[in-house]
Amino acid sequence: MSEPTLNDIQGNVPEPLLPVEKKLIGISLGTGIVLLVILAIVSRYLPATF
Structure with missing residues (x-):
């Protein structure tokens, strides 16, 4: 039998x-x-370039 919590x-x-x-x-x-969806769309069409 398990111990009581x-x-x-x-x-x-x-x-x-x-x-x-x-x-x-x-x-x-x-x-x-x-x-999260907005971030995915933005990062898809405006990729970071540095």
Whole structure:
């Protein structure tokens, strides 16, 4: 049998995310993906020359 984790010992259970937290996570991921695509496009058509 596995040993109990710290959460088991303290009796903590993870709480579900609030709707606003889910929205912030989605916005952050969406912004990151959009900026990554923009960076890829810019670096494709304007390569660094030095």
